[in-house]
Amino acid sequence: MRIGPVGFRIGSDWRAPVEQLETLYAAYPKPHDGVPDFTVRLFAARPWRRFMRPAVMIGGDYVLPEAAPLPLAQGLLAAEMGMNLQMALGQRRYLLLHAAVVERGGQALVLTGVSGAGKSTLAALLSLRGWRLMGDEFALLDPATGLIHAFPRLISLKNAGIATVAAELPADRFGPLLEGTPKGTIRHVVPDAAAVAAMDVPARPALILFPSFGFDAAARDVSPSEVFVRLTQASTNYVAIGERGFDALTTLVKTVPARAIDYPDTDSAVAQVEAAWAAR
Amino acid sequence: MEDAGGGIVYRMARPETLKIVHLDTFTAVYHRASGITHLVTAPAPEILATLGEAGLTRSALLARLATDYDLGDADAAALLARLDELVATGLVSTA
Numbered sequence: 526m527r528i529g530p531v532g533f534r535i536g537s538d539w540r541a542p543v544e545q546l547e548t549l550y551a552a553y554p555k556p557h558d559g560v561p562d563f564t565v566r567l568f569a570a571r572p573w574r575r576f577m578r579p580a581v582m583i584g585g586d587y588v589l590p591e592a593a594p595l596p597l598a599q600g601l602l603a604a605e606m607g608m609n610l611q612m613a614l615g616q617r618r619y620l621l622l623h624a625a626v627v628e629r630g631g632q633a634l635v636l637t638g639v640s641g642a643g644k645s646t647l648a649a650l651l652s653l654r655g656w657r658l659m660g661d662e663f664a665l666l667d668p669a670t671g672l673i674h675a676f677p678r679l680i681s682l683k684n685a686g687i688a689t690v691a692a693e694l695p696a697d698r699f700g701p702l703l704e705g706t707p708k709g710t711i712r713h714v715v716p717d718a719a720a721v722a723a724m725d726v727p728a729r730p731a732l733i734l735f736p737s738f739g740f741d742a743a744a745r746d747v748s749p750s751e752v753f754v755r756l757t758q759a760s761t762n763y764v765a766i767g768e769r770g771f772d773a774l775t776t777l778v779k780t781v782p783a784r785a786i787d788y789p790d791t792d793s794a795v796a797q798v799e800a801a802w803a804a805r
Numbered sequence: 806m807e808d809a810g811g812g813i814v815y816r817m818a819r820p821e822t823l824k825i826v827h828l829d830t831f832t833a834v835y836h837r838a839s840g841i842t843h844l845v846t847a848p849a850p851e852i853l854a855t856l857g858e859a860g861l862t863r864s865a866l867l868a869r870l871a872t873d874y875d876l877g878d879a880d881a882a883a884l885l886a887r888l889d890e891l892v893a894t895g896l897v898s899t900a
Contacts, residue, residue, distance in 0.1 A: 750831035750844060757842065764840070768824065771835040771842055775826040 529665065529676040529724050531616075532556025533608055537567040538575050542600030549601075549679055549700050549713060552721045563587075563615055565607035570594040583607040587614035599703050602711055605679060612663055612676075613761035619665035619674060620766060620773045623759040626659035626673055627651045632731035633673045634802060635664050635781075637759050640708075643738040646686035647794055649714055653693055654795060658720040659728065668766070668773035671780075672727035677720045679713035687712045689791055732805045733783040736794065740787035744797060747783040813899050815888060816860035817853045823896065825850070839895055848876050848887055849896075856897060863888065 526533055526546070533556070537543045556562070566584035569575040579597035583589075585607055595603045612621060624637035625648035634656070636644045645661040652658040659675035666673055679700065682690055687710065691699070700713035733752060747755075756774055757763045763770045784801045788794035817823070824835040832850045834843040851874045855866060866888065867881050876884070891897035 748830075749828040750833075753828060753831075753833060754844065763842075767840055768835055768837060771824060771826075771833070775828070775833055778828060779826070 526550050526553045527556045528553060528608075528678045529660070529674050530618075531563070531612065531676065532561040533611070534561040534564045535567070535604055535607075536564065537600065537604070538569050539567070539579065539581075539597060539600060541597065542567055542581070542604050545601045545700065546604055549715050552715075552718060563608070563611035565604060565611060567600060567603050567607065583610065585611055587611055593707075595706070599706055601700060601713065602703050602706055605681065605713070608678065609662060616665075616762055617766055619667055620770045621760055621762045622664040622666060622756055623662070623761065624664040625661045626664045626675070626728075627656035628659050628675075628728040629656050629802075631728055633659060633664075633728035634798070635673070635730055635733045636736055637664075637733065637756065638735045638737065642736050643686065643788075643794065644736065645680050645682055646689055646791070647736055647798070649680050649682065649686075649690045650693070650791055650795060651798065652717060652720065657723055658716050659724075664730075666730075666773050666777065667727065668769040670727070671729065671773065671776055673730050674727045675720070675724045677716045677724050679715060682712050682714060684709045690714060730777060730781045732802060733777075733781055734798065734801060735783070735785040736798075737785065737787045738794070739789065741789060742793045742797065743787040744801065745785050747785050749778040749783075752778040752783045812862055814860040814862055815856055815866065815892070815897050815899055816858060817856045818896050818898055820858065825853070834896060836895060841894075843894060843896065848874070848884055849891060851876065852884070852888055852891060853896065 564585050567581050568584055570580040570582050574580045580594035581597055581600050581603040582594045583592055583603050583606055587610060624635050625644040627634050627648055636647055648658055648661045658677055660677050661680045663676050664673050665676050698715050703711045782805050786797040788797055822837045826833045831844050831846050834845055855869050
C-alpha cells in the first residue's frame with residue numbers, strides 16, 4: 526500500500542493482521558511502479574509461537590533488536606508500529622517531525638508535542654470540522670521546497686481520546702479495540718475519503734502549535750529558537766539528514782509563527798486552534 | 806588579568822565549514838565538519854564575527870569586543886571562557 530509518498534509492503538506469518546490492514550486501508554493506492562520503499566514483516570518470536578500463544582515480532586528493513594513481541598490480537602498495532610519504525614529509521618528524503626498535520630485553504634497547521642498531548646485526538650476532531658487530515662504521526666517536511674507532504678496513515682487514538690472521537694464518528698470508521706498495549710488502549714480510525722484522495726497534495730506550513738491537554742485554557746507565543754529546539758527533539762531523522770535538515774528547520778522556524786496552547790477539554794482545544802489560526 | 810593565550814591567534818572555523826542562522830536571541834550554527842548543530846547566544850556569535858578568518862589574539866579580541874559590541878557587564882574572564890568553549894566545539898581554531 527502507499528501512504529502519501531511512501532510505499533509499504535507488509536508481510537505476516539498470520540493472515541489476521543493483513544486482513545485487518547486490507548480492510549482499513551482499502552481506499553489506499555498501491556506504491557508507485559509497484560515498488561515499496563519499506564518492508565515490514567510480522568513474524569513469530571519462535572516457530573511454535575505461530576500457533577501457541579502467538580507472539581508477533583516486528584521485522585523489516587529496519588529493526589529494533591530490543592523490541593518486545595506483541596500478542597497476535599495486537600497484530601494490527603504491530604504492523605502500524607513497524608511502518609512507523611521504517612519511517613523513523615529509514616526516511617531520508619523528508620525531515621520527519623513527530624506531529625499531526627491538518628490543512629485548510631492550502632495551508633498546513635502543524636500540531637506537535639509530547640506523546641499524550643492529544644495530537645491525534647485533536648487532528649481527528651479537526652478533520653470533522655472542515656480541515657483535511659494530512660497525518661496524525663509524522664509531518665514530512667521537504668527540504669527542497671519547504672512544503673509538508675501528507676502521511677495519512679490510520680489515526681491512532683489512545684485511551685480517553687477513543688471515546689471523545691467515537692461520540693462524533695460512526696463505528697465503521699474504527700478498527701478493533703486493542704486493549705492492554707504498551708501504550709494503553711488503542712483504537713485506529715480510518716481517515717476520511719477526502720484525506721486519502723488528496724494525500725498527494727502537499728501544503729505550505731502556516732502555523733505550528735504545541736498543544737497540552739489537561740491545563741486551564743492558555744496560549745503564548747513560542748520563540749523561533751524554542752521551536753527549533755523542540756522540533757529537533759521531535760524529529761527522528763534530523764541528525765541523519767545533516768545540513769538539509771538544518772536548512773529546512775531554520776527556514777521553517779524563521780518563517781512560520783508558533784504558539785503553545787493549553788486546554789482542559791476538546792471544545793476549548795478546537796476554539797483555541799481556530800483563534801490561533803485566525804491570528805497567525 | 807592574565808592572558809593565558811599569549812600570542813596565539815584564534816580564528817573562526819573556515820567559513821565554508823559553517824552555516825550560521827540568526828533565529829532571535831539565539832543563533833543556530835551548523836558545523837559541517839562534525840554534522841553537529843550548535844545553538845549559541847551572546848557573546849558567542851559576536852566572538853565568531855570578530856575573530857573572522859583573519860583571527861585575533863586573546864587580548865586583541867577583548868579590545869575589539871569592547872569597542873564593537875555592547876556586551877553588558879561581561880568580564881574578560883567570562884569572554885575568554887566562552888572563547889575556550891568555542892575552541893572545544895571546533896567552531897574556533899588556533900591553527
